[in-house]
Amino acid sequence: MTTAADITAPSVQTDPTAHPVYREFARFTEEVLAPRAVEIDRTEVPRSHIDGLREIGYHRLFVPEQYGGVKLPPRVVNAINNLLFGADPSTATIVTQHGAPVLPAVTAGTDDALELLPKLASGELIGGAGMGHVRSWPKRRGTIATRVPGGYRIDGVIGWHSGWGLTDVIWLGAVDEQREEFVFGIGFLDDPAISGRILPLTAVYGSRTAELRLDGYFLPDALVTEVVAVQEYRRRDGTRAQELQRAKHLNPDVDEADLAAIPTAGPYGLARAALDDALRISGDDDHLIALSAELETAAATPLPDPHWRAALNELAVRATTAAVVAAGGAALLDSDIAQVRARAAQFLQVRGLAPSVRAAHFAAYSR
Incomplete structure (x- = not known):
C-alpha cells in the first residue's frame, strides 16, 4: 500500500478520489471486486478478497498510527468505503465492520485489549x-x-x-x-x-x-x-457519536466540524454507482441528472442525527430502483449488478436499526 501518513493532497477536501491511496483501491476494486460482485452476492465472499484488501493495507485504515494503522483524511476513507459498497455490497458489508472492535479496545485500555490492535492493523485478525x-x-x-x-x-x-x-x-x-x-x-x-x-x-x-x-x-x-x-445507552443509540469518536482517534488533528460533515458510508456509494450506470444506459436523461444532483446535495448537507442517514438510505433505494428501470427487464436477471445494488439498498434500511433510526426512516418515506 502507498504510505499515506505523509501524503498531502490539496484536492482531497474537494475530491477525495484524487488521493493516491484511493486510486490504489479503485484499481483493486475494478480488477478484483467488481468483476465477481454478482457471483459473490449469490455465493460467499472468498478469503482471497479479504487477503487482497489486506495486501493493499485496507485494515490499517481502521487503526490508530501508534498501533500500526495509517492516518488518512477521513473523506478519503469514506470515499474508499463508498467505492466498495457500490462495487461489491457483500464484501463491503463484511470489511467495513472490521473496525468495530478497535475503538472499544482503545477505550478499554487493558494490555489484553491493546495487544489486539497491531494484529487488527495488519489484518492478521479480522x-x-x-x-x-x-x-x-x-x-x-x-x-x-x-x-x-x-x-x-x-x-x-x-x-x-x-x-x-x-x-x-x-x-x-x-x-x-x-x-x-x-x-x-x-x-x-x-x-x-x-x-x-x-x-x-x-x-x-x-x-x-x-x-x-x-x-x-x-x-x-x-x-x-x-x-x-x-x-x-438508549439515550445515545442511533447517533453518530461513536463513529465520530472513532474517526477522531484515527486522526486526532482533524477538525470535528469536518468529521460531522461526512455521512456514514454505504448509501452514497450504492446510489452513486447505480446512477452512473443508469446515466450511461439512458444517455443523460434529465430526470436522472436531477436525481444525481439531489444525491450530491444530500450527501453534502448534514441533517441532525439520524435523519441524514435516513435521507441518504431512502435516496439509495430510489437511485438503485432508477438503475433497474434504466436497464429494463435485463436488470432482473441474476447476472445483472443492478438487482444486486437494489437489494443491497434494502439491506441498508435495517442496518443499525435503533428506534430513532426507524422513526427517521418512516419520516423520510412519508415525504
Whole structure:
C-alpha cells in the first residue's frame, strides 16, 4: 500500500478520489471486486478478497498510527468505503465492520485489549460486530451476561454477524438483566462456546451474515470494553457519536466540524454507482441528472442525527430502483449488478436499526 501518513493532497477536501491511496483501491476494486460482485452476492465472499484488501493495507485504515494503522483524511476513507459498497455490497458489508472492535479496545485500555490492535492493523485478525440485538431487550432476549469471577458468562443468540468464517474477533453485546446494564466486550470467534448458522438473506447473501449462539462463553474483564445502564445507552443509540469518536482517534488533528460533515458510508456509494450506470444506459436523461444532483446535495448537507442517514438510505433505494428501470427487464436477471445494488439498498434500511433510526426512516418515506 502507498504510505499515506505523509501524503498531502490539496484536492482531497474537494475530491477525495484524487488521493493516491484511493486510486490504489479503485484499481483493486475494478480488477478484483467488481468483476465477481454478482457471483459473490449469490455465493460467499472468498478469503482471497479479504487477503487482497489486506495486501493493499485496507485494515490499517481502521487503526490508530501508534498501533500500526495509517492516518488518512477521513473523506478519503469514506470515499474508499463508498467505492466498495457500490462495487461489491457483500464484501463491503463484511470489511467495513472490521473496525468495530478497535475503538472499544482503545477505550478499554487493558494490555489484553491493546495487544489486539497491531494484529487488527495488519489484518492478521479480522474484526466484526454483533451487538445491535441488545436494543430489543426486554421484548426479545438475545445474549445474557451473568457476572462470574473475573468477567462475564455470555449465553444466548446474536442475531446478526457478518463475515462468519472470515472474522476472528467480534465486538459483542449482552444484557446483565439483574443490573439492567448492557455489557460490551471483545470476543474470539474460534472459541468452541460460539457456533454460527449462515442466514438465508435476500440481500448481501454473500456477506456470510450469521446467527451466532453462545453457550457459556467467558468474557474476561480485560476484554470488557463498556458496561452501561440500559437507559443511558438508549439515550445515545442511533447517533453518530461513536463513529465520530472513532474517526477522531484515527486522526486526532482533524477538525470535528469536518468529521460531522461526512455521512456514514454505504448509501452514497450504492446510489452513486447505480446512477452512473443508469446515466450511461439512458444517455443523460434529465430526470436522472436531477436525481444525481439531489444525491450530491444530500450527501453534502448534514441533517441532525439520524435523519441524514435516513435521507441518504431512502435516496439509495430510489437511485438503485432508477438503475433497474434504466436497464429494463435485463436488470432482473441474476447476472445483472443492478438487482444486486437494489437489494443491497434494502439491506441498508435495517442496518443499525435503533428506534430513532426507524422513526427517521418512516419520516423520510412519508415525504
